[in-house]
Amino acid sequence: MPLPKAELHLHIEGTLEPELAFALAARNGVTLPYADTEELRRAYAFTDLQSFLDLYYALMAVLRTEEDFAELAEAYLARAAAQGVRHAEIFFDPQAHTARGVPLAVVVDGLGRALDRGEERHGVSTRLIMCFLRDESAESALETFEAARPWFGGRITGIGLDSAEVGHPPAKFREVYRRAAEAGLHRVAHAGEEGPAAYITEALDVLGVERIDHGLRCLEDPALVERLVRERIPLTLCPLSNVRLRCVDTLADHPLPAILDAGLLATVNSDDPAYFGGYAGDNFDALAEALGLDDETLRLLAANSFQASFLPEERRAALLAEVAAYEFAPRAAVRA
Numbered sequence: 001m002p003l004p005k006a007e008l009h010l011h012i013e014g015t016l017e018p019e020l021a022f023a024l025a026a027r028n029g030v031t032l033p034y035a036d037t038e039e040l041r042r043a044y045a046f047t048d049l050q051s052f053l054d055l056y057y058a059l060m061a062v063l064r065t066e067e068d069f070a071e072l073a074e075a076y077l078a079r080a081a082a083q084g085v086r087h088a089e090i091f092f093d094p095q096a097h098t099a100r101g102v103p104l105a106v107v108v109d110g111l112g113r114a115l116d117r118g119e120e121r122h123g124v125s126t127r128l129i130m131c132f133l134r135d136e137s138a139e140s141a142l143e144t145f146e147a148a149r150p151w152f153g154g155r156i157t158g159i160g161l162d163s164a165e166v167g168h169p170p171a172k173f174r175e176v177y178r179r180a181a182e183a184g185l186h187r188v189a190h191a192g193e194e195g196p197a198a199y200i201t202e203a204l205d206v207l208g209v210e211r212i213d214h215g216l217r218c219l220e221d222p223a224l225v226e227r228l229v230r231e232r233i234p235l236t237l238c239p240l241s242n243v244r245l246r247c248v249d250t251l252a253d254h255p256l257p258a259i260l261d262a263g264l265l266a267t268v269n270s271d272d273p274a275y276f277g278g279y280a281g282d283n284f285d286a287l288a289e290a291l292g293l294d295d296e297t298l299r300l301l302a303a304n305s306f307q308a309s310f311l312p313e314e315r316r317a318a319l320l321a322e323v324a325a326y327e328f329a330p331r332a333a334v335r336a
């Protein structure tokens with residue numbers, strides 16, 4: 001049985017595996033500019049965040065109907081559950097779909113169809129967090145926010161901020177985050193992935209975020225690190241993503257040990273697992289191997305994932321108790 005964990009940084013569009021992309025393309029009459037799944041996989045040689053985003057947005061062309069979004073989410077839940085994920089707070093990018101003429105209701109209701117059955121079928125509870133594309137305008141974010149009101153407090157429980165970071169500081173989205181707070185939604189934002197530590201500070205000060213997605217570059221500002229520790233602001237790290245997008249050179253160079261030593265509330269997540277070589281459990285395993293993490297550090301990371309979640313207290317406590325009681329297989333047996 002895998003270590004129980006929550007996944008708090010997962011873009012549902014980033015779970016689109018090549019096989020499903022081709023199946024949906026065929027069903028929807030979409031022609032992909034790749035001969036087959038192998039050729040598509042060979043295109044996953046990214047040089048930075050933008051080189052990934054270009055392919056990520058292009059491939060979304062195959063997602064058109066409620067059924068497509070339901071299949072995408074169902075496939076994620078099955079894979080995540082097999083790797084010990086018991087709770088997932090899932091991002092989606094509404095503007096990337098509405099801009100292509102796919103109505104918001106198709107996206108939310110399609111995802112919801114699979115997520116509503118997540119606990120019963122896979123033992124995975126879920127939340128949906130709608131992200132705004134930071135390289136789009138503040139007006140577009142506000143329009144999207146208003147269009148999503150029917151799902152607030154129901155299917156949609158939070159907002160986030162993603163896409164191209166450098167040159168798009170958080171403050172542009174002050175008003176939409178203000179409205180989200182007023183509507184009782186949770187607030188998170190990507191910051192300090194490729195962008196500077198100052199974007200993390202701005203996300204806290206101006207947007208009032210409760211978690212920082214990535215946050216790698218906080219280490220460049222000791223006063224910020226102190227504040228993140230003091231205010232118990234979680235970081236949702238994504239190690240395999242960081243290597244694939246060249247934010248860090250190799251997993252062995254990942255700053256997780258320094259982040260934990262500083263007393264930060266770090267979590268380990270997969271970001272866009274279909275593109276970056278692994279789901280949540282794969283990220284735990286790869287980190288453990290590259291950094292030589294011991295079982296108690298892995299237990300701490302799993303506990304952090306539930307501590308940092310937006311779960312109600314009772315389920316959080318139950319899942320934390322499972323983590324505390326978890327018995328790791330002896331390492332030799334794992335390797336054998």
Ligand SMILES: Nc1ncnc2[nH]cnc12
Nearest residue numbers: 011162163164190271272
């Ligand atoms: N790692 C990432 N950073 C910013 N935006 C994203 N959208 C999907 N994955 C992303």
Ligand SMILES: [Zn+2]
Nearest residue numbers: 011162190271
């Ligand atoms: Zn992300």
